[in-house]
Amino acid sequence: MPELPEVETVARDLRATLVGRTITSVIVRWPRTIATHGEDAFERQLVGRRIVSVGRRAKYVVLTLDEGYLLIHLKMSGSLSVVAAGEAQDKHTHTLFNLDDGNQLRFRDVRKFGRVHLVADLKEVTGNLGPEPLADDFDLEMFRQLLARRSGRLKSLLLNQAFLAGLGNIYADEALFAAGLNPLRRADSLTADEEARLYGAIRRVLAEAVAWRGTTLDDGGYRDARGEAGGYQAHIAVYGRGGEPCFQCGSTIERIVIGGRSAHFCPYCQPPR
DNA sequence: CAACCGACCTGTTCGC
DNA sequence: TGCGAACAGGTCGGTT
16 A cells, blocks of 8 residues: 555654664564564664664665664555554554654554565665656656666556656556556557656656645555555545546546556546557 | 566455 | 455566
């Protein structure tokens, strides 16, 4: 669920409470959550580390430590929060980090797909990721060059984190709708105008979703670090709206499967070819 | 490089 | 009302 806007929101919220804190102990209740270490080695290396900054790369929350980096990927159902250490916890809270101010950073993840990485070099985890779509230096020219060598379908490409980092199923569909492009189009078939539209749409949709603090589609869905829902779901045009009328033209939104993932689009506003 | 599949997990929703 | 099947926002590794 969490894509770039959701992870960005979580990272911003955590920054205020975590920067400057030191990790005093760690509790690992589901060891497979820790991708890089066994639970003992994980705790040994983390105790005494100070959190220098909190940021985001692709869909990873990145805690820069005084020595090394802690990266957390929320995958489908993960969430992070900071609460008083005594606060009640449920069975889905798998990793807990005690802090020197009496608070606790908690990683909760119903489906257990989420992972925590502790590495000396960021590149060990982020080395194969494509550019950040909202970065200042990600310009239209760079996007054109990325597209030029690709022949896959737009939908699949936008989901490919090695191509561009941060889009997931929701924002890929929304960006394609905003660009007026059919998800089945081949990347190398776009005109110069279509490339520019897609570039603009990706940046606009993501920036707006960040401003709305992400998308929460249902009760069990995404929550920010304070446990609150996002607001972008009220602005969704096509995702999850198969069979419903397009807000722009009234046509029935279609839902198809591309590369094993659902894709939603308006057949009139996003015509094939 | 591209497309497709199964894994990884649990909870919710849907059809009978 | 109960029960199993299908399905879900992400990624990885393997195969064709």
